[in-house]
Amino acid sequence: MYRNKKRELIPLSATNTDNVNVDSTPIESEQVNMPPPLLSATNLTCIREERLLFDQLTIAINAGDIVQVEGPNGSGKTSLLRILAGLSQPYEGEVLFNEHAIATCREEFHQHLLYLGHLPGVKGEMSAQENLAFNLALHGASDKSINTEATLAEVNLTGFEDSLASHLSAGQHRRISLARLYQSNARIWILDEPFTAIDKQGVHALEQLFKAHIAKGGCVVLTTHQDLLTFSEQQVKKITLDYTFDSYDE
Amino acid sequence: MWKWLHPYANPEVSYHFAGRMLPWLSALAALFLSIGIVWALAFAPADYQQGDSFRIFYLHVPAASLSMGIYLGMAIAAFTSMVWQFKLADASAAAMAPVGAVFTAIALFTGAAWGKPMWGTWWIWDARLTSELILLFLYLGVIALHSAFEDKNLAGKAAGILTLVGVINLPIIKYSVEWWNTLHQGSTISKLGKPSMTADMLWPFLFCFIGFILLVTLVICIRFRSEVLSRNSIRPWVRTLVSTQLAATEK
Amino acid sequence: MNQPKTPHNLSYRSVFSLVLKRDLTIALRHKDDIINPILFFIIVVTLFPLGIGPEAQTLSRIAPGIIWVAALLATLLSLDRLFKSDHSDGSLEQMLLSPQPIFILVLAKIVAHWIITGLPLILIAPLLAVLLHFNEQSYGALMLTLLLGTPVLSLLGAIGVALTVGIKKGGVLLSLLVLPLYIPVLIFATSAIDTAALGLPYSGQLAIIAALFFGSLTLAPFAVGAALKVSTN
Amino acid sequence: MQFDSFSAFLDMGGYGFYVWLSFGVSAALILALIVSSVLGHKKVIKNIAIRQQREDKLRQVRKQRKNTQVDLTQHSTKEITQ
Amino acid sequence: MNPRRKKRLTIVASILIGIGVVAGLVLYALSQNIDLFYTPSEITAGKKDSGIKPSVGQRIRIGGLVVPDSVKRDPDNLKVTFDLADMKMPIVFDKNDPMIAVYYEGILPDLFREGQGIVANGTLTRDSSGRLYVEASEVLAKHDENYMPAELADAQGKDYKKLEYTEKQLKSKN
Numbered sequence: 006m007y008r009n010k011k012r013e014l015i016p017l018s019a020t021n022t023d024n025v026n027v028d029s030t031p032i033e034s035e036q037v038n039m040p041p042p043l044l045s046a047t048n049l050t051c052i053r054e055e056r057l058l059f060d061q062l063t064i065a066i067n068a069g070d071i072v073q074v075e076g077p078n079g080s081g082k083t084s085l086l087r088i089l090a091g092l093s094q095p096y097e098g099e100v101l102f103n104e105h106a107i108a109t110c111r112e113e114f115h116q117h118l119l120y121l122g123h124l125p126g127v128k129g130e131m132s133a134q135e136n137l138a139f140n141l142a143l144h145g146a147s148d149k150s151i152n153t154e155a156t157l158a159e160v161n162l163t164g165f166e167d168s169l170a171s172h173l174s175a176g177q178h179r180r181i182s183l184a185r186l187y188q189s190n191a192r193i194w195i196l197d198e199p200f201t202a203i204d205k206q207g208v209h210a211l212e213q214l215f216k217a218h219i220a221k222g223g224c225v226v227l228t229t230h231q232d233l234l235t236f237s238e239q240q241v242k243k244i245t246l247d248y249t250f251d252s253y254d255e
Numbered sequence: 256m257w258k259w260l261h262p263y264a265n266p267e268v269s270y271h272f273a274g275r276m277l278p279w280l281s282a283l284a285a286l287f288l289s290i291g292i293v294w295a296l297a298f299a300p301a302d303y304q305q306g307d308s309f310r311i312f313y314l315h316v317p318a319a320s321l322s323m324g325i326y327l328g329m330a331i332a333a334f335t336s337m338v339w340q341f342k343l344a345d346a347s348a349a350a351m352a353p354v355g356a357v358f359t360a361i362a363l364f365t366g367a368a369w370g371k372p373m374w375g376t377w378w379i380w381d382a383r384l385t386s387e388l389i390l391l392f393l394y395l396g397v398i399a400l401h402s403a404f405e406d407k408n409l410a411g412k413a414a415g416i417l418t419l420v421g422v423i424n425l426p427i428i429k430y431s432v433e434w435w436n437t438l439h440q441g442s443t444i445s446k447l448g449k450p451s452m453t454a455d456m457l458w459p460f461l462f463c464f465i466g467f468i469l470l471v472t473l474v475i476c477i478r479f480r481s482e483v484l485s486r487n488s489i490r491p492w493v494r495t496l497v498s499t500q501l502a503a504t505e506k
Numbered sequence: 507m508n509q510p511k512t513p514h515n516l517s518y519r520s521v522f523s524l525v526l527k528r529d530l531t532i533a534l535r536h537k538d539d540i541i542n543p544i545l546f547f548i549i550v551v552t553l554f555p556l557g558i559g560p561e562a563q564t565l566s567r568i569a570p571g572i573i574w575v576a577a578l579l580a581t582l583l584s585l586d587r588l589f590k591s592d593h594s595d596g597s598l599e600q601m602l603l604s605p606q607p608i609f610i611l612v613l614a615k616i617v618a619h620w621i622i623t624g625l626p627l628i629l630i631a632p633l634l635a636v637l638l639h640f641n642e643q644s645y646g647a648l649m650l651t652l653l654l655g656t657p658v659l660s661l662l663g664a665i666g667v668a669l670t671v672g673i674k675k676g677g678v679l680l681s682l683l684v685l686p687l688y689i690p691v692l693i694f695a696t697s698a699i700d701t702a703a704l705g706l707p708y709s710g711q712l713a714i715i716a717a718l719f720f721g722s723l724t725l726a727p728f729a730v731g732a733a734l735k736v737s738t739n
Numbered sequence: 740m741q742f743d744s745f746s747a748f749l750d751m752g753g754y755g756f757y758v759w760l761s762f763g764v765s766a767a768l769i770l771a772l773i774v775s776s777v778l779g780h781k782k783v784i785k786n787i788a789i790r791q792q793r794e795d796k797l798r799q800v801r802k803q804r805k806n807t808q809v810d811l812t813q814h815s816t817k818e819i820t821q
Numbered sequence: 822m823n824p825r826r827k828k829r830l831t832i833v834a835s836i837l838i839g840i841g842v843v844a845g846l847v848l849y850a851l852s853q854n855i856d857l858f859y860t861p862s863e864i865t866a867g868k869k870d871s872g873i874k875p876s877v878g879q880r881i882r883i884g885g886l887v888v889p890d891s892v893k894r895d896p897d898n899l900k901v902t903f904d905l906a907d908m909k910m911p912i913v914f915d916k917n918d919p920m921i922a923v924y925y926e927g928i929l930p931d932l933f934r935e936g937q938g939i940v941a942n943g944t945l946t947r948d949s950s951g952r953l954y955v956e957a958s959e960v961l962a963k964h965d966e967n968y969m970p971a972e973l974a975d976a977q978g979k980d981y982k983k984l985e986y987t988e989k990q991l992k993s994k995n
Contacts, residue, residue, distance in 0.1 A: 053406060057489050090603060094739065126595060130531070131532065139524070143524065145605050292762075297741060299741070301752060310751065357769065360768060372757055379961065392685070392686040393686055404673065420729055477776040484784065488790070497788050498788070707853070710850045713846045714850045716846050724839025725839075
């Protein structure tokens with residue numbers, strides 16, 4: 006397939022990304038004698054409905070990284086996360102898991118991936134416990150190791166285990182989906198706005214969970230509108246999708 | 256062959272290539288079609304059984320075989336795009352669908368107008384007619400799917416899946432209707448393949464057929480160019496092209 | 507955790523039964539999904555004698571067509587629930603992101619759909635056939651064609667739903683895409699029933715329906731998987 | 740020439756209606772296809788041009804806004820230091 | 822064998838088995854040779870493989886060749902009768918072949934000729950003398966794909982005149 010490596014695309018909407026600023030300095034400096042990145046992307050270009058969201062984006066995410074994707078509404082944060090998770094295909098470029106293109110090792114990649122999108126994936130016709138149990142089982146947890154009651158207690162849903170999800174609130178739906186984080190063996194967590202509809206206490210608990218996860222050699226990629234409070238500035242790597250740079254046709 | 260094809264896989268090159276073809280195609284199509292149609296209407300002999308209604312043949316048969324040929328082309332394009340992620344194939348499949356639909360409609364209509372005097376009815380639920388009608392439905396489905404998606408890339412992929420499912424289904428449909436309604440009673444009377452015709456009947460047919468093929472290629476080229484432009488609207492070459500063309504028309 | 511314990515690998519069969527059980531549970535708790543298509547089927551079939559007239563001979567001649575067209579429409583109506591709600595609450599993308607092969611998930615969902623809509627149709631069809639003065643010789647053919655044909659309707663319909671699930675107003679488009687694909691089933695099924703009514707052997711038509719069934723069983727899950735990937739993109 | 744007169748040509752041995760209907764409808768359909776294709780091409784070009792103009796405008800607006808923003812931040816820092 | 826390769830193998834194997842089953846079923850169906858119409862000999866002697874004969878009063882579809890010189894038309898109206906014989910190659914007509922008469926009222930399609938293949942839908946009936954005939958409600962003619970100019974057809978001695986209708990016959994329809 007013919008592909009011009011030069012920048013040959015014009016960003017379409019001026020209110021949108023004119024460039025992508027990848028805060029890549031810490032990542033690159035670490036790379037010298039580090040093992041290959043856990044998850045990486047090369048030359049990602051994303052076009053949605055004839056709008057260029059980002060272009061020639063290259064990312065490397067190592068074990069122990071927490072990466073925050075920033076940018077205004079409509080700048081392509083969700084699109085980037087979906088591409089990284091393998092839900093969407095980029096217009097150009099590819100995503101690599103352990104240096105293998107994810108298209109060639111879908112099942113292995115998904116064994117090590119936990120993606121939570123805007124939608125909680127909770128069925129109203131099933132109870133909180135059933136929802137959690139199904140999702141855990143589908144993602145490869147063995148039946149014996151699942152203690153759904155204890156996990157639901159972690160996200161403050163004690164007492165709601167057997168109520169149908171359709172009787173629960175949006176925040177509680179989100180908690181059901183977040184409960185999977187406590188049982189997850191996946192190394193790569195990709196979380197799209199995990200803090201929406203979660204109270205302050207919950208946010209704090211989640212941040213502690215992220216800390217434990219990266220300490221164990223996992224990585225977290227997330228979007229959020231609020232800052233991560235318990236992490237220091239240096240700890241959080243940032244990918245900024247915004248329009249602070251001029252477009253390249255000038 | 257891949258080496259030779261390589262530059263044409265670039266949208267800009269293929270856009271201009273299709274553009275250079277346009278005048279040749281239109282001149283040749285006009286030439287062949289005008290010769291073929293005049294010959295068919297006024298000079299070709301009438302059939303011994305069907306009389307002058309036989310002249311519909313010169314319209315009906317090319318349209319019918321093109322309607323299937325275009326679908327085949329569309330299916331090949333869909334397959335290429337699916338296997339090799341070849342984006343231009345989607346554009347050409349999108350360009351083919353409406354052309355195929357029009358020619359299917361022509362085949363159906365002329366078939367009906369021919370059937371009325373010959374069979375005694377505009378429409379019978381005969382194998383060929385029914386499978387051609389289903390072909391029209393498949394074309395319409397593909398077109399509808401193309402326009403239902405906002406994102407042209409996704410539209411191309413979705414329509415490609417439907418095209419391929421349809422191509423598996425076409426022989427089944429054809430066979431099922433043949434079985435279901437056995438007016439075409441076996442090969443004892445129907446002639447398989449090669450129409451045995453005298454030369455003075457065959458020549459105008461060949462002219463018409465080639466003329467229609469050229470015409471179809473012409474229209475597909477025009478539509479292909481539009482598809483390439485709208486799919487690549489954020490590329491600099493499209494922008495410069497559009498502004499120069501607009502400046503030319505304003506003068 | 508540098509060497510994470512590999513997650514428990516589910517066998518194909520347990521993935522299949524997991525998803526099947528889930529879909530059946532949801533359907534049983536949401537009874538409209540089961541009852542509405544059957545009601546629709548019954549009402550459409552009863553409309554024909556009212557519209558055409560109660561003459562027994564006419565009715566028995568067109569009965570196979572009536573029952574099959576009604577079954578077709580009832581299936582079409584119920585197709586929406588196959589992926590729509592899963593798509594809108596995000597469970598579909600979670601399924602696509604699971605480490606399980608997509609075609610197994612898809613197959614389980616289609617089988618669940620058939621159990622919920624196809625099976626009740628088969629059970630109720632002989633009763634309706636009585637109302638239509640069905641030819642006594644062709645009850646066997648009716649049951650066999652329904653048994654082999656309704657799964658084909660679910661399988662082929664799933665392709666159409668998977669293609670249109672991401673589109674806001676996909677309902678009419680769905681019927682435009684799916685109905686042409688249903689035509690062979692309709693033709694061979696009614697032809698088998700008609701042949702049976704004449705007392706002739708209909709194993710040929712039945713073999714073709716069986717071929718359609720096995721063909722769509724092997725190929726549709728992959729087409730649906732590809733279509734779902736496009737739709738959730 | 741198979742026909743003796745123009746009226747015989749039009750009559751087509753009694754099949755005139757069907758023959759001319761077929762040719763007429765086909766010609767109309769093909770013509771409509773060609774016209775719509777050509778117009779569609781022009782429309783695509785026009786749409787791209789319109790979008791291009793809109794973006795140029797937006798880009799200018801943003802440039803102006805950026806300049807004013809820079810001014811504002813300078814002001815605010817001054818205020819704080821004072 | 823590693824589990825991944827094993828999985829892939831099961832997928833490929835199941836697809837191959839599926840396609841094999843489909844092919845087998847199709848071949849079986851083709852060998853069944855279903856045709857939904859009866860030929861004249863099948864009406865008198867029954868279907869070849871099953872021996873099933875249509876019963877009198879049953880709606881059937883009959884297909885065959887119009888026997889030359891068997892077409893009899895009523896000069897006053899559109900009633901017509903003709904005999905059908907089995908199709909076979911080469912086309913020859915033998916008086917001893919099983920033939921079935923067809924009764925029809927209406928305008929026949931332009932392609933209706935003696936010696937031409939047609940299909941008729943109608944009811945199988947027995948007349949007073951015990952002969953079977955078909956009371957047709959519809960007669961459909963097959964157009965064959967041999968086109969030729971009239972001169973050539975004349976030279977080959979083909980009879981291609983289409984049926985003409987008198988005013989009187991056409992009027993009787995209304």
